[in-house]
Amino acid sequence: MKRAKQIEIAEKVRAIHRQLGYLEPSLILPLMKSDDEYLIVQDWQEGSHGANFARKTDRKESLKLLNMLHDTHKKIAWQRVPGLHTYSQLLKWQMRFMRFKSRRKEFRPFLTKEEIDQILHYSEKSLQLIAQEDVPEKEITLLHGDVVHHNFLWCSDGELRLIDFDLAHLGEADDEYILWLHRVLPAVNYDLGKIFAELPEMKRLDKKKLHRLKYPNELLREWLFAVDLPLDQQLVFLDYLVPFTKRALTYWPKLWYDIDKMIKK
Numbered sequence: 001m002k003r004a005k006q007i008e009i010a011e012k013v014r015a016i017h018r019q020l021g022y023l024e025p026s027l028i029l030p031l032m033k034s035d036d037e038y039l040i041v042q043d044w045q046e047g048s049h050g051a052n053f054a055r056k057t058d059r060k061e062s063l064k065l066l067n068m069l070h071d072t073h074k075k076i077a078w079q080r081v082p083g084l085h086t087y088s089q090l091l092k093w094q095m096r097f098m099r100f101k102s103r104r105k106e107f108r109p110f111l112t113k114e115e116i117d118q119i120l121h122y123s124e125k126s127l128q129l130i131a132q133e134d135v136p137e138k139e140i141t142l143l144h145g146d147v148v149h150h151n152f153l154w155c156s157d158g159e160l161r162l163i164d165f166d167l168a169h170l171g172e173a174d175d176e177y178i179l180w181l182h183r184v185l186p187a188v189n190y191d192l193g194k195i196f197a198e199l200p201e202m203k204r205l206d207k208k209k210l211h212r213l214k215y216p217n218e219l220l221r222e223w224l225f226a227v228d229l230p231l232d233q234q235l236v237f238l239d240y241l242v243p244f245t246k247r248a249l250t251y252w253p254k255l256w257y258d259i260d261k262m263i264k265k
Contacts, residue, residue: 017031027161093215145167214256
């Protein structure tokens with residue numbers, strides 16, 4: 001059960017479920033009726049659990065599920081569904097970078113000046129590269145919008161399904177593959193070659209867009225989230241975020257090298 005912040009979001013989620021509900025195999029958990037228009041209610045799955053991107057099976061099955069979702073544009077006219085809009089990934093990331101930069105002093109109690117400067121440097125340089133992309137446009141489809149591991153749910157029947165379409169929108173599938181990779185890479189020590197070797201489906205992704213993996217999206221988003229938490233929650237979250245950040249920054253130079261090498265192949 002989840003309460004939408006806006007009625008428009010709840011209506012969008014219900015519209016998406018109505019469309020996907022006709023498909024087999026099912027990619028989603030069906031919604032249950034509720035008298036509260038803001039509530040999104042789904043059947044409780046005994047023993048269900050989220051995906052674990054550290055497991056090869058979960059990486060493979062979650063990517064397969066995303067492919068199936070993106071391919072629904074062949075059967076569903078998503079651009080006619082009310083409440084679904086497109087947005088620019090580059091613009092969103094540029095604004096996130098500016099927010100991070102403007103609040104850099106708030107991170108100093110937890111990160112060194114050099115670490116903050118690294119994050120800013122990687123962000124700025126990668127955004128410049130993304131802005132220079134020259135890639136052909138692809139088909140617009142439904143994107144889930146929040147491909148974090150716990151939105152891929154292993155259900156009681158043993159099947160993996162998607163939940164929580166609050167952030168769903170329209171766009172190119174490549175944009176979501178990039179976001180999925182941002183989530184998966186930390187679980188494999190940022191070994192991009194490993195992901196491409198074990199998942200041939202990644203050939204769908206235009207390699208010219210791999211520059212987007214150089215943008216430290218997870219770090220910017222999590223730090224902006226952390227500084228707005230209540231103090232008691234912030235301290236708990238920082239126990240995870242500080243070491244996560246330091247570890248990510250040690251891998252970033254090699255990740256850049258690997259991306260450039262892969263793009264040139």
